[in-house]
Amino acid sequence: MNDRFEPMKLTRRSVLLTAASASAFGWLARPALADPEDVTAARTALFGDAPVTEGRVEVSLPPISENGFSVPIEIDVESPMTPDDHVTRIAVFSPRNPLADIAHFQLGPRAGRARIETRIRLGGTQKVTVVAEMNDGSLWSGHAETVVTLAACVVL
């Protein structure tokens, strides 16, 4: 009895317990993941407290991302892109990556069209938020969800 409390004895049970606690600490040592509040915080840090309206921003992600290290994302913001009415900034936020910020873009009437495609890393199944700022200061947002089978960041 009580073999496992005697440090010098290596029993099957003590070895398994050590392995279990080591893996638990390994889990804790991973970078903290962002959550929806971090998305709000990151958005406020970039755009300020202005209210955000849903719409005008279309985000496309594949329904299933087999590889979270490279997920294609398409962003299309509805705007005539004239000197009087154009998109000035677009920001992409993640509620489940170690960092809520993914990328920020700066555009202007010279862009002609507010459409961007790139590839991003996602640390798990999540709903990505894209916020666009117009030249009148109004903020618009759109979302897209994807199921990530192999998450970036978690596979070490």
Added chain:
Amino acid sequence: MAAIRLSVPDTATAGEVIEIKALIQHPMESGFRRDSRGEAVARDIITRFECLYAGETVFAGDFFPAVSANPFLTFHTRATETGTLVFRWTDQDGQSWEDAAEILVE
């Protein structure tokens, strides 16, 4: 290191919105990964991208570790004049890579 690939139309009509694709070879090491010995791999990312058309910035971006390795971007610009499009990427240490493309606007 840092091979750049660009896709820019050779010619365009004035006022036309053209599609541009730009890719740079870069590991975009996130800083959240660990190597086989369990040690954290230092962050090494490109933080800034700029596209200048005849000297004026038409599109720019700030990258975070969540941008994939070999950052690839598709964006648009309005063809206004015959000139040079300059593409510049800058990493966290200030090192930068640049390439250019000519466009003929009729």
